[in-house]
Amino acid sequence: MSTTTLTHVQSRAALPAGLTVAATEIGGAALLGAFLLAEATPMVLALLALMGGLFAALQLRPLIEEEILRAFHEARGLATVLAVTIVLIYPFFLGGNTYALHLLIVSLLYSVLALALNFQLGSANIPNFATGATYGIGAYTSALLAIHLGWSFWATLPAAAIVATVFGFLLGIPSMRTRDSYLALVTIAFGIVIHQMLNNLSWTGGPNGLVGIPAPSLLGHSFMQPIELFGFRLPSQANFYYLSAALLGLAILSAKRLHESRVGLAWNAIRADELAAKCQGINVVWYKILAFGVDAFLAAFAGTIYAFYISYISPDNFTFLVSVTIMTMVIVGGMDNTLGVILGAFLLTMLPEKLRVFSDYRLLFVSVVVILFLILRPKGLFPQRQRHYGGQ
Amino acid sequence: MESLILQHLLNWLVLGSIYTLVAIGFSLLFGLLNVIHFSHGDVSMIAPFAALGSLQVLFGLAGSSVGILPILAALAIAVLVTGLVGIGADRLVISRFRNSPAMMALVATVALGTVVRELIRGFYPQGSNPKSFPAIVQGFAEFGGLRLPALPVLIVVSTVAIVVLMYLLMQKSPIGMRIRAVAEDGATARLMGITPARIFAFTFFLASAVGALGALFFASYAGVVRFDFGVQLGLIGFSAAVIGGLGSMGGAILGALAIAGIETIVQANMADGASYRLVFAFALVILMLCIRPSGLLGKPVFEKV
Structure with a gap:
């Protein structure tokens, strides 16, 4: 990625990194929890549709992913602490x-x-x-x-x-x-x-x-x-x-x-x-x-x-x-x-x-989903990323 | 004693024939597409079910006058249906991975195999139960004083005939030449006026139809068929093709005979050989690949820079 696009992303950044990190982690945990606890079929399907929508958004707007990754990179400490906390208190929310x-x-x-x-x-x-x-x-x-x-x-x-x-x-x-x-x-x-x-x-x-x-x-x-x-x-x-x-x-x-x-x-x-x-x-x-x-x-x-x-x-x-x-x-x-x-x-x-x-x-x-997946998104949900060499 | 040895020998040849028929399909498709059609065993296993279904319909139509004609018709229908399913598998799934890494196609075809199995289990009447499968022929055949059961003889003889036919088809016929041309170099074959898509469809039909015969013989020999028999048959057929050297028909036959041989020996000489035969068969596979990494008749690949 060239430097011009990087600065472009940074100038566009509206949310502070900490907020993005917190929103992503808590949102992800909430989605997982809803999926775990969902019992009615319409609910399961609705949640699957929501996840599909999120991936479609990531697919169409790659900048969102860049933005989130950048935020995680910036607020690494917060991201780790928050993730560990969520994992620790998670069972309490499953009732x-x-x-x-x-x-x-x-x-x-x-x-x-x-x-x-x-x-x-x-x-x-x-x-x-x-x-x-x-x-x-x-x-x-x-x-x-x-x-x-x-x-x-x-x-x-x-x-x-x-x-x-x-x-x-x-x-x-x-x-x-x-x-x-x-x-x-x-x-x-x-x-x-x-x-x-x-x-x-x-x-x-x-x-x-x-x-x-x-x-x-x-x-x-x-x-x-x-x-x-x-x-x-x-x-x-x-x-x-x-x-x-x-x-x-x-x-x-x-x-x-x-x-x-x-x-x-x-x-x-x-x-x-x-x-x-x-x-x-x-x-x-x-x-x-x-x-x-x-x-x-x-x-x-x-x-x-x-x-x-x-x-x-x-x-x-x-x-x-x-x-x-x-x-x-x-x-x-x-x-x-x-x-x-x-x-x-x-x-x-x-x-x-x-x-x-x-x-x-x-x-x-x-099995049908797996085949469709391999055809439609052959690199997987999150494709492998370019290696970073040296510092930043 | 002599009859026991004869029995083991016959058993070996029958197993070897069945595995050969399945292995040829793997080898043919790998030679052409460089792709492993892992669902080949499951696709082949459609044949016994198609045969059973059409046999029931035919008997319904013709009354229960048991003749050889309805049986032959049912077998023909089964082979045809399986061949068409093979083409369908290629069109729907495998063709989409022509340019992807080999692992993707492998995993996709494994999933495809599950789809085929689950379709049989879910939609064939009482598909999850084992079904008894009739012997294609009964009784004994006499060969100059030697009295042999007819079914094994039929299986071995027809396999030899099929292998000879396949050899002639691949080496001497125009279509065989086209298949080999596409396998060698798709782009140049195209320039020579060959349509690769048609060649692919034909090859998938051929491989699946031959596999179907293998599965029919397997079901008939075992007397029973179940929706998930294709997994093991496919794995063994694949192993036979690989230890023989992928892409080589002679290798596939050698590999099949080797695996069938070790299975028969273990079964004949060990107390609970029947349960250990797969252990020895696949240990042989590992050993063979350690000694000859590209199979018995496979050409070793040298990498050029």
Whole structure:
């Protein structure tokens, strides 16, 4: 973007940055809340139409997006504090609606998974259809450790991540030689092998899965207990809500740090042109394998929280179609754009749930929406942004 | 003992034939468009349902005089319908991703596969239940003292015939030459007076119709069909095409025979082989791709600067 247009935008800026930030964040949270609590079909459809309208506005008037981004850049401190506050007080506004909280938790976990995949698909353009499998490895590792060895949740968390990362590195090894469709098939095959093993081995419980994963506890507070605070009472799901929100925060932070680091730059270089990246002295093989490892690491965290939250896991939670769903979230949201990916995960998690009226046809409906989306807005809700180099 | 080996051998050839028919479609389309038509398995699985539906209508019309004619007619209708659905899938969805990154087309066709499955489940009468599918032929065939069940023999023989026909069509006929020309260089083919759109439509019809035969044989051999059988069949067909080398018909056949072979061996030699056959089949896929990254007969791609 040239400097003339930048100054043009700045001169047009009518609202102070702080106000824009506050309006965007509170507006977004309110919209999400309305969508979570909406039960009548007309209401759901009206909210979807409103979101569609907002995106149409962004599509037609790109300056609005620039303006909002600039405001967030200017008032970074305020934006972070406000966002954290909103996340912290959010459950209080849901009025003890456990279903809404459940949806929120699942959306948060899928956001983490989508961000994990984004390191490969978005940053480095490596196809990976096995995120569901590494998610499953994480979930099964922690569940087995907790059930058979009595490990606490907090101890299984790093253990699951390490096991899954080892698998991630193993999966990354074929990527040294194969690429594109061939690599895609390697990851698909890996996902199916893992799913079939979980389904057939006796010590993973076979198709029945693992039951009775004990609830975690923190400082004597069991996560089965409701939270009581200042006379308010939050349902027990709120525990897991805060846990998954913290994990998503961690994922966002690592995504940002990695993007700004040499690693992120190397991934982007591989995406742009693998051969050129190699010529620049980037160790392509290592960075590709690293992308698999990072993906598995984060996915295992999400898997562990999921296992302890639902307290029951079975192979069907980690099929090939789960991996495809995660991939769709990244593409619909916008590759290599953290906000877009999270939005994609939220939309694709909540849409099928909110369309229960169409009961039998909702999967059909969602698939049609995905296809239309890929045709009409191929770069995703929020396309990847130009990299900023150096200071401003 | 001998009959057991014979049985396994026959089973291997039948599975190999079915996978070949599905894999050829993947290979054909990839060779032409460089696109992976991931819904190919699901589109092919339309055929058994179309056959069942038209069989019911035909029996309704002709009374229940069970002859070979209504069965053949139903099979022909099924193959035709599936071929047309293939063209429709291209027109409606896949053609819009000609110039997009490969991953977009892949995800779009995965979603398209779900659409096809869900349409069968939701709109075919009692579509979510498994349906029993009749054997196309019954009884036994005699070959110089060797008594073999007729259906497997029919499947293997017709697959060989189809493969030979496909080879002749691709290598010796004018339309095959046009397909190869478009695959080689679309722009130049255009200059030579070839309409790529028509070639694409024909190729999609061909791939889907051959896949349809594979799905019909699969349903007939298994004796049952369900709306989601296409996922696994598609995955295996795709794997066969890839380990053989995408774009190569001979490779697709080799890949199909390799996967069918490992499945048969595992099933025959392991106590609970039936449940582990997919593990071994896909482990083989990973291993093959590690050893030969562009498939058995695929040409290795060298990048030029």
